[in-house]
Amino acid sequence: MYRTSPKKSDFISLRECIDQLFEIIQKYELTHNLVIGGDFNEDISKINNSRRALKLKKLIDECNMKVDFKGPTFINVKGEEISEIYYFIYKTKVIHKTSRLTDVASNVSDHHPIKITLPCKFLKKKDILESNVQSRIRWDKVDINKYINIITQETPMLKRKLQNQQNSVTTTIEQTMEMLSNTAKKCSAQKTYGKNKLKLKLWNPEIKHTLHQNKIAYKNWKNADRPNDPEHPLVIDKKETRKLFRTELRKEENKRKHIERDRIITANTQNKRLWHNHFKTLAEPIQNSTYDSKHQKLCDVDYQAIKYLCNQASPRIVTKSELLEAIKSINTGKSEDIFGLSIEHILNAGDDFTDFLLYLVNIIIHDKLIPEIIKLGLLSPIFKNKGSKNDSKNYRGIVVLPILCKIIEYIARIDFRPI
Known part of the structure; x- marks a missing residue:
């Protein structure tokens, strides 16, 4: 907080400081609970018409703030408490408790310190090393019966909303994929932490040596019935070896940070852009002057003819046997799709979900x-x-590709085979 002597020449500095405080209050008063505290070197607890006091009172009034006066905080050379120049300025909505500390044995100054207590809520800091990569579902560890029961209970609601047109096909697919993924995670065996001995992420010969020395020192201290005397040689040895061990860990950690920083700085920043452009080029059609235009026109004619015939034909109805054949044709143990699903999510979902999936596939085919x-x-x-x-x-x-896309693709190939 601003601190200055009450000289007339310092009024300009006080005014600049109060103007800065005013700007801060105006900027953050809607999003923060503001508290300003410190040595103001001006007593406003009583009638005071000095320029400094009037400037400070104007700030308090314009910003709708409040001051709690707890008594004199300055002691003169005669030992008399004569003025209150320490105080907190705060918004009236802040729940607070302020006090003047007059019995602090270690205080040898001519001022009484003041204290404010504020309610605070601290959120747990998120681990910066947390990975976004989700682990695969180990189906040999999943409670299949529980998985089937949950899917069976939630499937009718999805089908009812689709039939009543409360949800679109796209929304139904999203909710279905999310249901399968979340249910599998809920029914899988949770990985336990803390039972296994933690492994050091940093390691080098120096860390190995200091850790070994620390274990020896700890063993000697333990065999000596764990003495508590801070001056005991074994206690000192245990602390020193532990200190050296942690020092080596910090050295190695800082070394790796510097190496990683240098790698990032010297890396070719264009690589990511080249990568993006390469796959973008593969995905987008481009005009090729050397391409056979006659052949391209014939392909367009065939495409329009096939599209016309498909639009004229009535949609086919997929049978349950065809759907089961498509599901079984997809290999197990493969990578999960963008929804976090593999074919195991559908194979183990039960007969009721298979019936719902058949209904959903036929809706998609009917809509063309x-x-x-x-x-x-x-x-x-x-x-x-x-x-x-x-x-x-x-x-x-x-x-x-998504599992549902693979299933529909297999069903479509059934009609292609006789051609």
């Missing part, structure tokens, strides 16, 4: 429109084992 949400995929770049690994053109993209 594949929802965009099941066309989304996870792109994984795979190196072609030739050329430089730093060149994005030497990678090919492998896309993991």
Whole structure:
């Protein structure tokens, strides 16, 4: 807080300080509970018409703030409490408790300190090392019966909302995929922490040596019936070896931070952009002057003819046996899709969910429109084992499509086979 002597020449400094406080209050009063405290070197607890006091009172009045006066805080050379120059200024809505500390044995100054108590709520800091990568579901650890029961209970509501047109097909797909993913996580065995011995993430010969010395010192201290005397040689040895061990850990951690920082600074920042442009080019059609335009026109004619015939034909009805054949045709143990699902989520969902899935697939085929949400995929770049690994053109993209898309694709191929 601002602190200055009550000289006339310092009024300009006080005015500038109060103007800065006014700007801070105006900026943050709607989002924060403000408290200003310190040595104001001006007593406003009694009638005081000095320029300094009037300027300070004006700030308090304009900002709708309040002051609690707890008594004199300054003691003169005669030992007399003569003025109150320490106080807190705060918004009236703040729940507070202020007090003047007159019995602090360690206080040797000519001022009484003041204290304010405020209610605070601290949120647990999120672990910055937390990974966004979700672990795969281990189906040998999942309670299948519980999984089937939960899916069976929630499926009728999804079907009812789809039948009553309360939800669109896209919304129903989103809710279905989310239900399968969350239920599998809920029914899988939770990984236990704390039972296994934690492993050090940092390691080098120096850390190994200091840790060994610390264990020896701890063992000696333990064998000596754990003495508590701070001057005992074993206690001192245990503390010193522990201190050296932690010092080596911090050294190695700082060393790795510097290496990582240098790597980031010296890295080619264009690589990510080249990578993005490469796969964007593969996904978008481009005009090629060397392409056979006659052949392209014939392809367009065939496309329009096939599209016309499909629009004229009545939608086919997928049978349950065809759906089960499509589900069983997809290999198990594969990577999960963008919804966090694998074919195991559907294989283990039970007969009631299979009936609901059959109804959903027939709705999609009847509408003759594949929802965009099941066309989304996870792109994984795979190196072609030739050329430089730093060149994005030497990678090919492998896309993991949603499970529902794979099922519909297999059903569509059933009609393609006789052609």
